[in-house]
Amino acid sequence: NLSTVHVLGLDLVLYRPDSLSFVFGLAFILASAIVGIYSLHRRDALQDSTAMIYAGSAVTAVFVGDLISLFIAWELTAISSVFQVLAPRTRESGRAAMRYLFFQVASGMLVLAGVCMFAAATGKTQFALIAESMAGLPVGVMDIGAPGAVLLLAGFGIKAAFPMVHNWLQDAYPKASETGTVVLSAFTTKLAVYALARYFAGLDALIWIGAIMTVFPVFFAVIENDLRKVLSYSVNNQVGFMVCALGVGTQLAVNGAVAHAFADIMFKSLLFMTMGAVMLRT
DSSP: OEEEEEETTEEEEEEOOHHHHHHHHHHHHHHHHHHHGGGGGOOOOOHHHHHHHHHHHHHHHHHHHHHHHHHHHHHHHHHHHHHHHHHTOHHHHHHHHHHHHHHHHHHHHHHHHHHHHHHHHHEEEEEEEHOBBBBBSSSOOOOTTTEEEEEEEHHHHHHHHOOTTTTHHHHHHHSTTTTHHHHHHHHHHHHHHHHHHHHHTTTTHHHHHOOOOOHHHHHHHOOOHHHHHHHHHHHHHHHHHHHHHHHOOOOHHHHHHHHHHHHHHHHHHHHHHHHHHHHOOO
């Protein structure tokens, strides 16, 4: 741990880089740069500033080394990202933003409850103390029977758009501005994939959850007319592959999930940029 701060009897690890953090951090920084260039055609101080806060919070989340710091960054991503949905300033986008915010805040509250329960029962909040490294990877299986572990998984699951709590994604992304959708596609679900990789790689339940996620969005996508909503279902589908691989939990599977997350941040951003360019011109 390169930067530990003692606050209110707790050790906050503000910077703990490893190979998992590096891959996600690099992807998020590249996505931030791409979105910045893509947004040069317009000036919207609120949207631009909150997009950068959103990106910075996501980068922070992958480099901190304890659950409490992760929760703080987790909530910052939720609050800042809602402004991307609000950006068009229409009644429809406003309603979608409130529904989006409800799910994101619910995710944060579940994570906070899980952190409090786990910390109270074990006295541990640092990554390195909670789940041992697995096969040389900086990931591990958190005991699902530990106090608060199920709540943590549920909180991560909402942000990853697990089945039955996925509707916020297809509801909010198409309502955002042409640049806001690109920002949303790069960070929210991928941050959840990072959290699942960090704590729950090798959890068998993720295999089945991921398998369902890969299948059911396809049926909705093929009957959808709104192309941004089609791409939103595709986000759900692609994250399902990552979740399934994390559930398998072998070194090859985890490496594949992380590599796919990196690639998905890039290609999905480009696809949403294409749709945004069409929207702007037509």
